[in-house]
Amino acid sequence: MEVFHRILQAAVEGGASDVHIKPDAPVVLRINRQLVAIQAPTPTLEWVNTVVDNIVPKHARLRLDEDREVDFSYYVPGIGRFRTNVFQQKGVWCLAMRYVKVRVPSFEELGLLPILKQLAESPRGIVLLAGSTGCGKSTTLAAMIEHINATAKKHIVTLEDPIEYIFEDNQCVIEQREIGLDSTSFAMGLKHILRQDPDIIMIGEMRDAISFSAAMNAADTGHLVLSTLHTTTASQSVTRILDFFKPDERDQIRRQLASTLQAVVCQRMAQKIGGGVTPALEIMINTGTVKKLIEENRLEKLPAAIETGVDDGMQTFNQALFNLVKLGRVTEKEALAKATNAQALEMNFKGIFLDEARRILT
Numbered sequence: 001m002e003v004f005h006r007i008l009q010a011a012v013e014g015g016a017s018d019v020h021i022k023p024d025a026p027v028v029l030r031i032n033r034q035l036v037a038i039q040a041p042t043p044t045l046e047w048v049n050t051v052v053d054n055i056v057p058k059h060a061r062l063r064l065d066e067d068r069e070v071d072f073s074y075y076v077p078g079i080g081r082f083r084t085n086v087f088q089q090k091g092v093w094c095l096a097m098r099y100v101k102v103r104v105p106s107f108e109e110l111g112l113l114p115i116l117k118q119l120a121e122s123p124r125g126i127v128l129l130a131g132s133t134g135c136g137k138s139t140t141l142a143a144m145i146e147h148i149n150a151t152a153k154k155h156i157v158t159l160e161d162p163i164e165y166i167f168e169d170n171q172c173v174i175e176q177r178e179i180g181l182d183s184t185s186f187a188m189g190l191k192h193i194l195r196q197d198p199d200i201i202m203i204g205e206m207r208d209a210i211s212f213s214a215a216m217n218a219a220d221t222g223h224l225v226l227s228t229l230h231t232t233t234a235s236q237s238v239t240r241i242l243d244f245f246k247p248d249e250r251d252q253i254r255r256q257l258a259s260t261l262q263a264v265v266c267q268r269m270a271q272k273i274g275g276g277v278t279p280a281l282e283i284m285i286n287t288g289t290v291k292k293l294i295e296e297n298r299l300e301k302l303p304a305a306i307e308t309g310v311d312d313g314m315q316t317f318n319q320a321l322f323n324l325v326k327l328g329r330v331t332e333k334e335a336l337a338k339a340t341n342a343q344a345l346e347m348n349f350k351g352i353f354l355d356e357a358r359r360i361l362t
Contacts, residue, residue, distance in 0.1 A: 004051050007040055009079050012099055014038075019082070022094040023048045033277065045092060052086055052093045059180050073100070073162040073178060083162050102166050104146040105139065111278040111329075112140060115313045116265065120144040121152070124222045125262030125286075126215055128206070130229045130237045135267045136279060137228040138164045138204075144226060145202060148172060157196050159189045160204035179204075190214035194221070203227040209244040216253075219260035233317070233340060234266040234284035235302035238294060251297075258294040261286045268317065270330045270338050278329050280320040280338055287312050318345045325349070 007027055011019045016029035016036075023045040026037040041047075055074050056064055064070040069087035074097070076082075081100040086093060107117065119127050127144075129137040142165040148154055149172040156172050161179035168174075175196070183189035186203070187210045193201055194217075206212050206229045215225045231237045241257060242250045266282040284290060284306050293301050306314045315323075321335035322345060332349055339345040344354070 001051065001054055003041060003047075005076055005079065007038075008076060008082065008097070010038065010040070011097075012080055017099060019095070019097040019099075021048065021051075021097075022089065023092050032275070048093050048095070051095070055084065056086060057181070063180070071162055072180060081163070081166060083164055098164075100164055100166060104142045104165055104167070107143055107147065110136075110139065110143055112143060113281060113283075115283065116140070116144060116281075117147050118313070119263050119265070119285075120147050120226075122224055122262050124219055124224055126219050126225045126227070126260050127262045128227055128229050128237060128264045130231045130234060130264055130266040131268060132230065132232060135269050136277075137267060140265070140267060140279065141202065141226055141228060142167075145174075145200075148200065149174065154199040155197055156200045156202065157193055157198040158202040158204070159183065159186060159193065160202075161186070164204070186211050194218060194223075198223060200224045200226065205229070206241070206244075209249075212241055212244055216256050216260045219262075220256070224262075229264075231266065233303070234264040234282045234306060235299065237264045237266065237284075238299055238302065254297060255295055258286070258291045261291075261294070266317070268338050270321065270324060271334050272329055273331060278324065280317055280324060280335075281315070282306065282317045282320060282340075283314050285309065285312055285314050287314075316340065318348065321345060322348050 008019065011029050014029060014031060016031045018030035020028040021043055023043055026042060027040045029036050029038055057072055060070045060072045064086060069085065071085050074082045074084045082097040083100055085096045129141045131137050145156060145167060149167060149170045152171055154172045156174045158176045159179065160176060163176050163178050167176065177183050177189055179186060179189065186207065190211060201218055201223055203211055203215060206227050215227060218225050229237050229240060231240045242254060245253050263286060264284045268280045269277045270280050272278045287309060289305050290302065293305055307316050317340045321339055324330045325332055325335050336342045336345055
């Protein structure tokens, strides 16, 4: 285990986000989103099996034996905590480990817009961080929680699978509950969470009808609920939520969602000029217009509502990317690669702006 811990130490010191280990192959780190093989003893099958036997906690062992893969947190004193996935490929164990940073980056470091602070300060409702895997949703969500922690006296309870960032109480009292370790499931944790006197509930990921029903019920009773969702645009998030439910339930859920949703922020990462990445944010706020469109099931008009809602703090991905180019943070080529509608964005760069969105809304 000494060599294993030295590998983890090297990963932390080298600024790696992830560690990949499999038998008879070099140890690979992900640094600045690039995979880099490091100089370390090549893991043998026996060595990997020994590591797995030592790091998988008791509560996860049965799940690993049954499912052949499992998620858990692994903590090494003096090195840090790692979100760990043990899985099999070609019949042998492999590890994918993500370093859980103790210090949450600030809004300024992440390049986030000030309106996210306002959303974090919402007294109640549901705020969703959406995007694809690896787009930085969890980091943005952590920055919002840390902002609350620094500015308000609130009781925050999180349900995570597994814990991704460690928070230390500042102005807030924060309890972080890990599925499998502190609660047997999201369903069980959500069943009891309102009895724990929270002001703010953070759910690591919206996965099903049970988790979203619990979120809406909590928002209905005056709580702020923060969570993440796997979708590619803010407006698509509404459809994704409704897909959690049976067809005969969706009308009722849609009306409840219209009254409890606070905002959806969808995120994509763009390569910065000079290196690094910066978030492009599509923001949908539940204004009167958005609420009415959701209530009336005119979801196809939500993108137009976002595009015309700049004065309310909303923006589309195209608008976000256009602004990043004008600020000199990303190239036009990178913006076009990340755009929802590359043809329209290219026209914008040429000074051509069509007012199609207002026509669609009428």
